[in-house]
Amino acid sequence: MGQETAHKAASRNIRELASWQPQTGSPDQDLIPELSTLVARSRDLVRNHGIASGAVQTLVDNVVGTGLRLAAVPDYKALNKDKIWADEWARSVESHWRSWAESTECDAARMLTFAGLTTQVFRSLIVNGEALAFPLWLDDRTFNTTLQLIEPDRLSSPEDKPDSKYLRGGIEIDDYGAPLAYWIRKTHPGDIFSLAEDNSWERVPARTKFGRLRVLHIHDKERTGQNRGKPLMASIMPLFKMLDHYENSELQAAIVNAMIAAFIETPLDGESISEMFGGSVDNYISARNEWKIKLQGGAIIPVFPGDKVAPFTPSRPNSAYGNFVENILRHIGTGLNLPFELLMKDFSKTNYSSARAALMEAWRFFIGRRQWLTTYWAKPVYELWLEEVIAKKLVEAPNFYQNKAAWTRAKWIGAGRGWIDPVKEAEASRIRMENNLSTLEEECAAQGLDWEEVLEQKAREKAKIDELGLSSSEDKLFNKKEQKKE
Numbered sequence: 001m002g003q004e005t006a007h008k009a010a011s012r013n014i015r016e017l018a019s020w021q022p023q024t025g026s027p028d029q030d031l032i033p034e035l036s037t038l039v040a041r042s043r044d045l046v047r048n049h050g051i052a053s054g055a056v057q058t059l060v061d062n063v064v065g066t067g068l069r070l071a072a073v074p075d076y077k078a079l080n081k082d083k084i085w086a087d088e089w090a091r092s093v094e095s096h097w098r099s100w101a102e103s104t105e106c107d108a109a110r111m112l113t114f115a116g117l118t119t120q121v122f123r124s125l126i127v128n129g130e131a132l133a134f135p136l137w138l139d140d141r142t143f144n145t146t147l148q149l150i151e152p153d154r155l156s157s158p159e160d161k162p163d164s165k166y167l168r169g170g171i172e173i174d175d176y177g178a179p180l181a182y183w184i185r186k187t188h189p190g191d192i193f194s195l196a197e198d199n200s201w202e203r204v205p206a207r208t209k210f211g212r213l214r215v216l217h218i219h220d221k222e223r224t225g226q227n228r229g230k231p232l233m234a235s236i237m238p239l240f241k242m243l244d245h246y247e248n249s250e251l252q253a254a255i256v257n258a259m260i261a262a263f264i265e266t267p268l269d270g271e272s273i274s275e276m277f278g279g280s281v282d283n284y285i286s287a288r289n290e291w292k293i294k295l296q297g298g299a300i301i302p303v304f305p306g307d308k309v310a311p312f313t314p315s316r317p318n319s320a321y322g323n324f325v326e327n328i329l330r331h332i333g334t335g336l337n338l339p340f341e342l343l344m345k346d347f348s349k350t351n352y353s354s355a356r357a358a359l360m361e362a363w364r365f366f367i368g369r370r371q372w373l374t375t376y377w378a379k380p381v382y383e384l385w386l387e388e389v390i391a392k393k394l395v396e397a398p399n400f401y402q403n404k405a406a407w408t409r410a411k412w413i414g415a416g417r418g419w420i421d422p423v424k425e426a427e428a429s430r431i432r433m434e435n436n437l438s439t440l441e442e443e444c445a446a447q448g449l450d451w452e453e454v455l456e457q458k459a460r461e462k463a464k465i466d467e468l469g470l471s472s473s474e475d476k477l478f479n480k481k482e483q484k485k486e
Contacts, residue, residue: 065415067115130229416448
């Protein structure tokens with residue numbers, strides 16, 4: 001008899017697999033019909049579950065932190081320039097960028113700085129699976145380039161038409177899958193204050209006639225041909241919800257257990273009780289209801305003749321509760337790419353080496369997400385803004401469009417990694433630099449700092465120390481080394 005399937009995982013006869021028959025739909029077919037449900041449940045979890053809310057904030061704090069700082073690094077070799085010119089040009093661009101990015105003028109709503117917009121974009125990527133923004137040109141701003149964030153819920157097919165070959169979840173695409181236009185509902189479908197315009201859509205081209213981006217649609221692609229994003233928590237939502245039910249049930253059971261002090265037992269049967277109260281059980285129940293005991297420390301409980309007090313042994317909290325919940329949370333943490341210690345902000349059960357290993361693993365994920373965010377959000381915004389700065393001749397960039405990649409090359413500095421053991425890690429940093437395994441730029445960036453700003457600040461401090469005739473830390477270090485030599 002031949003083998004049923006080459007792969008046991010494909011068997012339809014193994015009992016554990018017999019009912020497991022998932023469909024093989026296209027990326028959009030598997031996602032778009034269920035997207036609104038996934039997003040609604042994701043938002044509900046973040047609103048109402050403290051651990052889910054905390055996990056989102058942890059991701060935002062470590063990937064974005066206080067914002068992404070621009071470090072312009074034009075490719076001066078490709079531009080036939082020298083390093084001195086590149087440094088001066090970069091400082092000029094960064095100065096203009098700070099004027100724009102650190103002001104709420106960059107936000108069409110005049111409410112958020114670029115750091116605030118970036119935080120909202122990344123939070124939307126986690127919770128909704130995608131973020132949507134319109135780069136606008138507003139004449140009443142110092143810098144005309146501005147950004148308007150749009151709720152992804154408004155991106156949908158006009159008049160809720162079914163998707164087709166060239167229309168996917170509100171996005172018009174060409175034969176190669178490139179977006180041509182986005183259909184944006186003029187109001188949020190859940191906004192009861194704008195019902196008059198609820199069924200009105202606007203078609204927004206993906207680019208202008210001369211190629212400038214009109215829509216920034218940021219989302220992760222798990223599969224080729226996927227046109228919409230999926231919430232990060234999609235794979236762990238059932239686990240999160242069941243954990244929520246379990247925790248609530250355990251809490252309610254613990255409250256009920258805590259309210260019971262003891263049981264009153266009587267040796268009399270129902271017939272004997274009825275005879276004692278003139279043949280009426282109602283009289284007995286009435287007497288019991290009027291008999292109220294207020295328990296206090298050292299109190300003696302009076303009871304009816306023949307009754308006795310039986311102690312109550314509570315079964316809650318469940319002794320296995322903590323370990324069980326911890327195992328579930330570790331599973332959830334894996335789905336979020338967060339170690340348990342970081343998910344729960346609990347390092348009480350770990351040592352230095354284990355904590356550092358867990359945080360290093362998390363840091364790889366954070367850096368990867370930050371790089372992805374800068375590539376698909378910060379870099380396109382920087383390019384749009386720089387076009388305006390060059391057009392206004394605030395900086396010189398001859399042949400900008402012929403070598404755009406060289407002119408717009410940049411690094412982005414985000415939140416620092418922090419220290420677990422500052423002494424050990426500072427010493428490791430020094431050793432790496434002394435052995436040419438790292439640079440001051442890399443070490444500063446790992447702590448969310450700009451190396452040039454650090455050196456400039458140190459120079460100012462040294463000048464002030466010399467002016468006041470004080471000894472600097474460098475002088476003390478030099479003296480210690482000299483004493484050791486002697």
